[in-house]
Amino acid sequence: MAVTTYFNRDLSWLKFNERILMEAERNTVPLLERIKFLSIFSSNLDEFYRVRMPVLLAFEKLSNREDNDIKIQDDLLKSANDLIADQQQRYGKVLRQDIIPQLKEHHIHLIYGTSYPEEIGKNITQYFLSQVMAFLQPVFLTEQTDFFPSNNKLYFIVSLQVQGESKTVVLNIPSDELPRFYKVDREKEIFVVFLDDIIRYHLDRIFPDAEVKGCYSFKITRDAEIDLKDEYSGNLSEQLEKQLLKRDLGLATRFLHQPDIPDEVMTLVKKVFNLKKANRIEGGKYHNLKDFIAFPVKSNHLSQPSWPKICNTNIIDGTLAESIYKQDIIVHTPYQSYDSILRFFNEAAIDATVEEIYVTLYRVASDSKIVNALMSAAKNGKKVTVLIELKARFDEENNIKWAKKMKATGVNIIYSVTALKVHAKVALVKRKVEGRMHYAGLLATGNFNESTAAFYTDHILMTADKEMLREVELLFIFLAKRVKPGPDHFIEFKHLLVAQFNLQERFLQLIDREIEQAKLGKDAAITIKMNNLEEKVLISKLYEASQAGVKIELIVRSICRLIAGVAGMSANIKIIRIVDRYLEHGRVFVFHNQGNPDVFLGSADWMNRNIYRRIEVCFPIKNHKIKQEILDIITIQKQDNVQANVIDAEMNNVPVNNNEKRVASQEAIYEYLKD
Missing domain, CATH: 3.30.1840.10 (Polyphosphate kinase middle domain)
Structure with missing residues (x-):
């Protein structure tokens, strides 16, 4: 190469x-x-x-x-x-x-x-x-x-x-x-x-x-x-x-x-x-x-016309937990109401069957309803464990304030080790019903923060998938030890992609799989949406995939070190940047997989800090309906010819300006989810 x-x-x-x-x-x-x-x-x-x-x-x-x-x-x-x-x-x-x-x-x-x-x-x-x-x-x-x-x-x-x-x-x-x-x-x-x-x-x-x-x-x-x-x-x-x-x-x-x-x-x-x-x-x-x-x-x-929040119709009457146990549910903020996320924590705080609650908090809202629910849960006799990241830049003081308040009410507070930030967005609730333990959890691309949820585009998966949630539990057990991952402190994650453990390795394997398909003359494609793309090992692998004939489409909001469209290096890579009324924040990873795409969501950008100095969690989407929903949303974004700009080989922001039907992706996604 x-x-x-x-x-x-x-x-x-x-x-x-x-x-x-x-x-x-x-x-x-x-x-x-x-x-x-x-x-x-x-x-x-x-x-x-x-x-x-x-x-x-x-x-x-x-x-x-x-x-x-x-x-x-x-x-x-x-x-x-x-x-x-x-x-x-x-x-x-x-x-x-x-x-x-x-x-x-x-x-x-x-x-x-x-x-x-x-x-x-x-x-x-x-x-x-x-x-x-x-x-x-x-x-x-x-x-x-x-x-x-x-x-x-x-x-x-x-x-x-x-x-x-x-x-x-x-x-x-x-x-x-x-x-x-x-x-x-x-x-x-x-x-x-x-x-x-x-x-x-x-x-x-x-x-x-x-x-x-x-x-x-x-x-x-x-x-x-x-x-x-x-x-x-x-x-x-x-x-x-x-x-x-x-x-x-x-x-x-x-x-x-x-x-x-x-x-x-x-x-x-x-x-x-x-x-x-x-x-x-x-x-x-x-x-x-x-x-x-x-x-x-x-x-x-x-001003922009207002878009009333869409209520998620997948949530049945009765408790939210009952809905989650029946099928996975996904919430797309800020298009859809954040109330169901607040409800997840509120119900857990008062549900007599709930014994344990675990959650990571990176940037806490200044008047956090979620934290108040966690404090109520602790007062109600539940074991509540919170990993609160004190080193979240410019939010340190607010996070310290909330950590002290939670600790005073009986919440078990974990801090990350000094050289390692915990940027993962996961929560777990354990219920004991008729002697059996039931798991329900949240895995998200953005913080559990009702303030930023009003203008950050993110995806929050509500799931009862035991395989993934047991790995979430293992992660909390590890984090409570306050040690760095290494040969003596290692967990084998089979379903979750966790930085410091298997995240970079798994992404490289997924790209390699597309490379092999392209070399066999079969369709091969990768679509990735993230905030920042910087880390050279993963960028080099994308260059290799491009040279093998893999079609790669990237949606990168902010920092992007990859140079697209260069003959002999990245001719099969296209990058767009979308800026509109909401801040594009969700991370989405799609691998063609011979027409049966693997879709992952998660907290990790491909930056040095995320790959090497943070605990991040990405997770597979297993539910076919939700997977198609994510694919539809990403397709809409790739069609944007109003708010999208191509990042060219000179680093310029070039408006798409094609003659196709007008697509402003955020507006189109809102209408799609409303229908």
Whole structure:
């Protein structure tokens, strides 16, 4: 096989974020939805600077050292910065030249700049004096000032002239304490004003004895990594809490600022804030535009039409457990109601026949009904065991909070070993009826989280399949030991595909089987849907399959390192990326198997972290009706010519633009499930 090549993961991620931006640029997307996509783009970029930019900076430094063999793609850091700069220009252009004028056509005025309409002036001043002023904390800067700008918080640098002397002040913009936007309704007109500008308009009231020479916005983004020793043996919860306190004190990776800050002020700021290693980036006047997610205007005709949740008709009267024992049931969120998942845990909490409940929790909802059901179950005398992953990035604090609450009610809490995250999405309920043990379980592609279930596309299988659920039970027994998988700690899984045990090996075998069929001249095909595709062993095997004649279709939402459509390497591979109203999140694996397809769902992307550093679970779909349902949904997605883009050999997002019947897959899936 020829030497394979791969896209860079970070540049690929930035191209995914560009795809988000493309939705904001599309005039066919309802206006308020376009504003939401601007928010998502900004939020994603902030996370990139917190999580990935520190890695790029470190690689750049190590690559340049003569005593180190680490090498990175030439000009990787420059390429990333160039991509971001181009996207930021496009962002500003679509906002100023397209979205704001269109808002105005609908009598919605997003006010920005140095003045505001006279008719709302009194409202703004009253709001400033009664609400905003209480949160302002000006700090005068000198080289000796002890001031640390918080991560991704908004500030002004204000240049003052006080009795002939120049002063520099840092002034907070309290967008965490107050809404970022202030709305004033005037008859048929709506005015929306940035909190930033409300403060700008009243600087003379904040500094009454000074002349304001300039006011410049900025924010600092900090490294978000948490340093946990792989072999740490103490209390993981306590260690994490200590590290979380340090997260917002991390190294500055980006100093984003309004242009035209005077040189002498910039020199002072860089020194006081220790910005030597930060990317210094000139932006606009307004940062943290992820706050657009809370844009304070609601309008049905400027938003997507609502899709009422579909009730799952497979659930009979009586208990949910009775339905599951009769046949497997699948729930497709967010198209179908999540109530049946909540019902699964609620019924288990009060059912007198339930003796044991096991569940993995990765990202817990902030007001989790599932966790409350688990705590009720423990209070009702049931043995409840919860593996809660404390190391779920940016959800650590919330997960720690819930772990403490559950522990206090008698829930048995398991934490994963420090170097290994548990990302599996499984639950098991054991009932004892007339002396016999009955199993019912959930196996899912997404978290047991009712909040994200409202906008993440996932699949949750409800099953009483004893073969699979006994393996789920074995997994919980293993996880309770808090040891790493290895020769001395190994389980043979025959039905489930479990990372660290057999997942990669089984996927390679399934691909090899299709390769053998192709070599025999028979039909061979693979369809895979996932969030991220990075791991080189599995990508190389897909390249090998392509060269053998296997037809491979990939639906990859975010990072994709595989390069499709290259003669002699990947000519039989096609990749599409779908971005629409819901976040595509489910993982689906389909292998042709001589016309009797094997279908797997699960929690695992094909990334290094999922394959080598996490416990993941993928599971077969055995029920023929459900299998066909999954195949139909995937077929609809492969036919998408509205929201799908092809990822070409240059990493570009290329609209499908064929002349076939219009198919927007999420809309089509909703109609399919409704029928």
